Amino acid sequence: MSVADKVRSPCVSICCLDENDICIGCHRSGDEITRWSQLNNDERLDVLKKVAEREQNSLIQN
Known part of the structure; x- marks a missing residue:
């Protein structure tokens, strides 16, 4: 699998x-x-599904 085919990190x-x-x-x-x-x-x-859930939960809590 090439680097271009890998799911990218969500790091910001x-x-x-x-x-x-x-x-x-x-x-x-x-x-x-x-x-x-x-x-x-x-x-x-x-992992990205969990990330999306955590991000949504953090928006709701704030």
């Missing part, structure tokens, strides 16, 4: 974990960030 270069170990920039957990480069595309898509 605002790297700071909150008290729940979730990045305030990309909404991934510390573990998800650490393992990202080792995940296949299906696993990355699963």
